Amino acid sequence: xxxxxxxxxxxxxxxxxxxxxxxxxxxxxxxxxxxxxxxxxxxxxxxxxxxxxxxxxxxxxxxxxxxxxxxxxxxxxxxxxxxxxxxxxxxxxxxxxxxxxxxxxxxxxxxxxxxxxxxxxxxxxxxxxxxxxxxxxxxxxxxxxxxxxxxxxxxxxxxxxxxxxxxxxxxxxxxxxxxxxxxxxxxxxxxxxxxxxxxxxxxxxxxxxxxxxxxxxxxxxxxxxxxxxxxxxxxxxxxxxxxxxxxxxxxxxxxxxxxxxxxxxxxxxxxxxxxxxxxxxxxxxxxxxxxxxxxxxxxxxxxxxxxxxxxxxxxxxxxxxxxxxxxxxxxxxxxxxxxxxxxxxxxxxxxxxxxxxxxxxxxxxxxxxxxxxxxxxxxxxxxxxxxxxxxxxxxxxxxxxxxxxxxxxxxxxxxxxxxxxxxxxxxxxxxxxxxxxxxxxxxxxxxxxxxxxxxxxxxxxxxxxxxxxxxxxxxxxxxxxxxxxxxxxxxxxxxxxxxxxxxxxxxxxxxxxxxxxxxxxxxxxxxxxxxxxxxxxxxxxxxxxxxxxxxxxxxxxxxxxxxxxxxxxxxxxxx
Numbered sequence: 270x271x272x273x274x275x276x277x278x279x280x281x282x283x284x285x286x287x288x289x290x291x292x293x294x295x296x297x298x299x300x301x302x303x304x305x306x307x308x309x310x311x312x313x314x315x316x317x318x319x320x321x322x323x324x325x326x327x328x329x330x331x332x333x334x335x336x337x338x339x340x341x342x343x344x345x346x347x348x349x350x351x352x353x354x355x356x357x358x359x360x361x362x363x364x365x366x367x368x369x370x371x372x373x374x375x376x377x378x379x380x381x382x383x384x385x386x387x388x389x390x391x392x393x394x395x396x397x398x399x400x401x402x403x404x405x406x407x408x409x410x411x412x413x414x415x416x417x418x419x420x421x422x423x424x425x426x427x428x429x430x431x432x433x434x435x436x437x438x439x440x441x442x443x444x445x446x447x448x449x450x451x452x453x454x455x456x457x458x459x460x461x462x463x464x465x466x467x468x469x470x471x472x473x474x475x476x477x478x479x480x481x482x483x484x485x486x487x488x489x490x491x492x493x494x495x496x497x498x499x500x501x502x503x504x505x506x507x508x509x510x511x512x513x514x515x516x517x518x519x520x521x522x523x524x525x526x527x528x529x530x531x532x533x534x535x536x537x538x539x540x541x542x543x544x545x546x547x548x549x550x551x552x553x554x555x556x557x558x559x560x561x562x563x564x565x566x567x568x569x570x571x572x573x574x575x576x577x578x579x580x581x582x583x584x585x586x587x588x589x590x591x592x593x594x595x596x597x598x599x600x601x602x603x604x605x606x607x608x609x610x611x612x613x614x615x616x617x618x619x620x621x622x623x624x625x626x627x628x629x630x631x632x633x634x635x636x637x638x639x640x641x642x643x644x645x646x647x648x649x650x651x652x653x654x655x656x657x658x659x660x661x662x663x664x665x666x667x668x669x670x671x672x673x674x675x676x677x678x679x680x681x682x683x684x685x686x687x688x689x690x691x692x693x694x695x696x697x698x699x700x701x702x703x704x705x706x707x708x709x710x711x712x713x714x715x716x717x718x719x720x721x722x723x724x725x726x727x728x729x730x731x732x733x734x735x736x737x738x739x740x741x742x743x744x745x746x747x748x749x750x751x752x753x754x755x756x757x758x759x760x761x762x763x764x765x766x767x768x769x770x771x772x773x774x775x776x777x778x779x780x781x782x783x784x785x786x787x788x789x790x791x792x793x794x795x796x797x798x799x800x801x802x803x804x805x806x807x808x809x810x811x812x813x814x815x816x817x818x819x820x821x822x823x824x825x826x827x828x829x830x831x832x833x834x835x836x837x838x839x840x841x842x843x844x
Contacts, residue, residue, distance in 0.1 A: 272307040275326060284450050289324050308736055313337050313444040314808055315437045319412050319421035322364055329420045331371045332450065338372040339453045340444030341406060341424060342379035344436065350405030354382030358395035359410035360509050360574040361535035362420045368410045370458065377466035378454035384470045389509045389535055391575035393688035397481060398474045400429040411574040414546035417539050429685035430654025434787060481683035482517050482691050487609045488702055495701035496522035502565040504529040504556045506545045507536040508573030513690045523697055527563055529555050547572055547579025547676055550592060557581060557590055567700050571689040577676040578689040580696060582710035591711045596629035596726050599672035601710060602692065604717050605699040606670060606680060607639045621666035623653045625673040626793060627803050627816040631724040642666055647768065647789050648805060650677055654685030674726060725827035726818035727835060731844055734811045742806050742813050745842065749792055749804055758837030760800050766793040802838050815842065
């Protein structure tokens, strides 16, 4: 059917509510709007759904959520997992509670139990909850750091990580096979509760999650000594982090945690920030102002679903607050926990550090320092979670730390997704440890560079919206594949990894070998002097992302090299 025919069906089919049909009829004659809402179905990708909230097949609404859940239910039934049930959590975004209940009641109508949090919770706690409850799957309703008009739906499997092969492909197939909206099941909530299918979870899981986080503390004595001497400014950016972050810090002994009052309450409109992303310096404006006022040691922000953490700390030399990239904060935590575990004899002989392919090469050097196996995964924390599962199943490595450049890391294995709440805890512990030595976290970051070498990374995103944008993104990736460059910005290309075709081509010898990782639409250029760059379309936004990293002899040297590499890469991309 054409997009207009699908639109007409939605306007007239009584399956859709009167309110939905009325709203859609109000845009009659606006062909561009109708096309954008109906030219395609909101794709259930390898992580689930994410899109603009609204009516239509290309929007996040109760119908697209229900259809996605029916596909998940079909996969669960194929795996005889009905009795294990599905845990469900949601964040502070608009329609999140409604989408959570929509998913739960679709599962219930298929005879599958649901375990639903009664109010918002961090994404990592969902991962923890489904493992604790022994569920076969989990759902988090969130669009992470996207703008306010978005919401999303992420699916987890029984190991606690977001779905990976074969389940991701199988669930996608089940969703795509649903052609009749009337075949998508739901039921009355009261009936579901009465039948024991809809179950509410809460405090018991919260308490166990807190205990798991606190078990990661290495130097509890230092926290007791320094906890009341630390001033921590924190903002949840109107999201889910407020209660758990404050609770865990208080329970371990940090007594002076000040929350940005304007951003404390959950609010899916994110009224104080245009973009609730801790990567965006603008999101820190209120927190930094409060940090200055309170002379805070740390200024922290978690994104709306509290799986990613942004950090500012003072430079002792200038007294200014300095921003940490996700690579920097990840490496700061890694160096702290590994150095302290080594001192206490707690690093196993088969320890492993896991990173994504677009994360800093500083991780490789730190892993070598502590005699850890360095393992690279595709972009997406689910692949790090998958590695933890494989370590346990195959009895190979002992997970020590995992991170990705986009402000996400995981200390411990209580969850199988990035966890900003445990990251808050460990960064505050590290800050207390280094404050006792008379230095700040920024000072310690400079010490890390002096010890291991200077590394710097950046990312450039090119946005291409709509039907035309999707075609332009595909054409750009095809063009990049058609002719591999031999040098970029004066740096020799040593090898090109094309994960779409599972190849690594040595640009000197011409030898081709497999990547050893799952297929993905990603191009990676290994460059001279420990430099690199990578191109990949975003899985959640209409963007092509270019990642790049350099190594140098000083911060100034890396900045110069990185600017040169960025300009060269944008020229190749035609921007």
